[in-house]
Amino acid sequence: MKVGVFDSGIGGLTVVKSLLEHQLFSEIIYFGDTARVPYGSKDKNTIIRYAIEAVEFFKNFELDMIIVACNTVSAYALEEMRESASVPVIGVVEAGVLATANALSNKEANVLIIGTKATVNSKAYENSLKKLSFTNLNAKATPLFVQLVEEEIYKGKILEATFEYYFEGLAHPEAVILGCTHFPLLSDALRNYFGEETLLIHSGDAIVEHLEREFSFAEKFKEPILKFFASENPDALRKIANEWLYEK
């Protein structure tokens, strides 16, 4: 099975990492819109326009499926992408919601959703979790985290001060939905801050869980074909892909 993975930039590589670990696909075509990243502070209409352009790009390949690794796009443009595409389009938000519901039997558990401004403003996670009867939801836009990850700041004083700034006074969460593909790189620091018992919902793992439930994967692919595309500087994307996918 061949899959296209779309993200606004490099963050979606954390989803590719999960796909590779589970050996689900024979070929993975990654497209990061690095010339226009970030989407998280942009308008709904702009996000939809860019997302449809990504669907058009993927039509150059004979894909079986498109995975939207970007939470912001999943929150705003999934329906529009589905209308434009002729293959299934799977988003990380839906997958993350189902993973949360599967992991927490107590519907009164405190769930904290963190993401970009656009993702949090969309209320996509909150609305879906409410439909599944969850009652204690907090959503917090944490846009500084994106820049910190881009700067490879995964620990230290700035990060601690930023955690305090965003999280002070919030109810202690039983689960934190990492509603932006950059955030899994802050997992260790978040676990330190919230404690080991707090569950972190990771988009990549949630997507794999969702795919394995909804589709049948008869074969395993140990060495899938990987192709990386970017709207600018594909070399930089490939370099980061090598670091993130094989080293960390």
Add this chain to the structure above:
Amino acid sequence: MKVGVFDSGIGGLTVVKSLLEHQLFSEIIYFGDTARVPYGSKDKNTIIRYAIEAVEFFKNFELDMIIVACNTVSAYALEEMRESASVPVIGVVEAGVLATANALSNKEANVLIIGTKATVNSKAYENSLKKLSFTNLNAKATPLFVQLVEEEIYKGKILEATFEYYFEGLAHPEAVILGCTHFPLLSDALRNYFGEETLLIHSGDAIVEHLEREFSFAEKFKEPILKFFASENPDALRKIANEWLYEK
């Protein structure tokens, strides 16, 4: 005189503020490329492409001059903009360099240049200052500052930790070039950190100084016509313009 002011986003409003204070123009047309901001982490070729599109946009108006308020664009795309435009194109980098040279008689003074990654990598400030015989130059990319200003974090622990992260161990500067239009909003905090005697070079004031030296402004315009355009969400831009231009 009518002027077009171009920036990748909202930051260029700090330049508009200086233009308004000095009442130089009868009409100011501002264009912020908010759908594709930020430019500071993007490639040279992408920046040039976007800058030329901005020149095309300004051709819709009968302008006498274009001011490039964005340091990143000034560093990479000024020549290309000049080739496309039929009016003078003035950039903040050139203006900032001249303002620094005018302010510092001692060519051995320590000058610190802060800006986006793209601006710092371009070495535009350094190369021009070296030509003017300055010898002690430090350039530091401080991309987190952009996000902090966007979050309206102008003081406090995160900012202090970020200052330490970027500036610890650097020679004490006699002047700091604020090489990104967002940074004037951190002036108070920077003055606190470096001390009152450190000179801060502000792009907007530098542009005014440069314009008044190079062009003749016969009239003052107390209530110029102001028009704001953005590639997405112009309402948000206008709201911020109101806050930044008239309140702070």
